[in-house]
Amino acid sequence: MIAEAARDVGVDTDCPLAHAPQGRLDDRPWLERISYYDVARLERLLQVSCWIVIAYLSGMRDFEIKHLQRGCLSIHQAPDGHVYRHRLRSLAFKGEDVHGVEATWVVTAPVARAIAVLERFQPEDQPYLLAPALSSRRNHPRRTAFPVPNSNTTNKDIAFLLSWITSYCSDHGRPDGIPLHRGRLPRLTTRQFRRSLAWFIARRPGGTIAGALQYRHQCIQMFEG
Incomplete structure (x- = not known):
């Protein structure tokens, strides 16, 4: 029986998943196969990649992103089916009540796609999109009312992503890795994504007003500062 199984599935030191990676880089699969032992990583x-897309392209704060729940995205379409607006619903915490208040952010298609990925990522009985994965050591059988990681944990995940990208590019001979800063990888935190986007928006025509609306500041002077 062992010999027949070996002829059927082969013999390997690894345990690859039957699923074939679909993503492509330069028209080639980004990975030939996924090991069972790499799933959690x-x-x-x-x-964290989805978190970055949402944070950078929406201007939402970390805690506002952590409050995103299943069904938070609404898509507005014209009669001809053309999608003209994506909106995210969460809780805002800038100068608001300590428990936050309901708020809406206008976002772009990449953010909407990140939300869709996170909704598929979580089991149906988990409302919070940024809750730890089932394979994660942070996931406990007894769930708390708000089971999402804190900002320090997300900062560590961002550093882990930068390190992985650097290793991946090096192993595959790619020139588009993370540029080093003073000989080492940059240290990014959850706050920097929001500030970077604000810098670009403020320098567009009419950007100051747009930024004040999107970032929920009480006065334009705060945004310009």
């Missing part, structure tokens, strides 16, 4: 990378 790749899930961690996928989740």
Whole structure:
């Protein structure tokens, strides 16, 4: 029976998943196969990647992103089916009540895609999109009312992603790795993504007003500062 199984599935020192990676880089699969033993690590990378897309392209604060729940995205379409607006619903915490208040952010298609990925990522009985993956050591059988990681944990996940990208590019001979800063990888935190986007928006025509609306500041002077 062992010999027949070996002829059927082969013999390997690894345990690859039957799923074939679909993503492509330069028209080639980004990975030939996914090892069972890498699933937890790749899930961690996928989740923090979605966090980065949302944070950078929405201007939401970390805690506002952590409050995103299943069904938070609404898509507005014209009669001809053209999508003209994506909106995210969460809780805002800038000068608001300590428990936050309901708020809406206008976002772009990449953010909407990140939300869709996170909704598929979580089991149906988990409402919070940034809750730890089922394979994560941070996931406990007894769930808390708000089971999402704190900012320090997300900062560590961002550093882990930068390190993984650097190793991946080096192993595959790619020139588009993370540029080093003073001989080492940059240290990024959850706050920097929001500030970077604000810098670009403020320098567009009419950007100051747009930024004040999107970032929920009480006065334009705060945004310009």
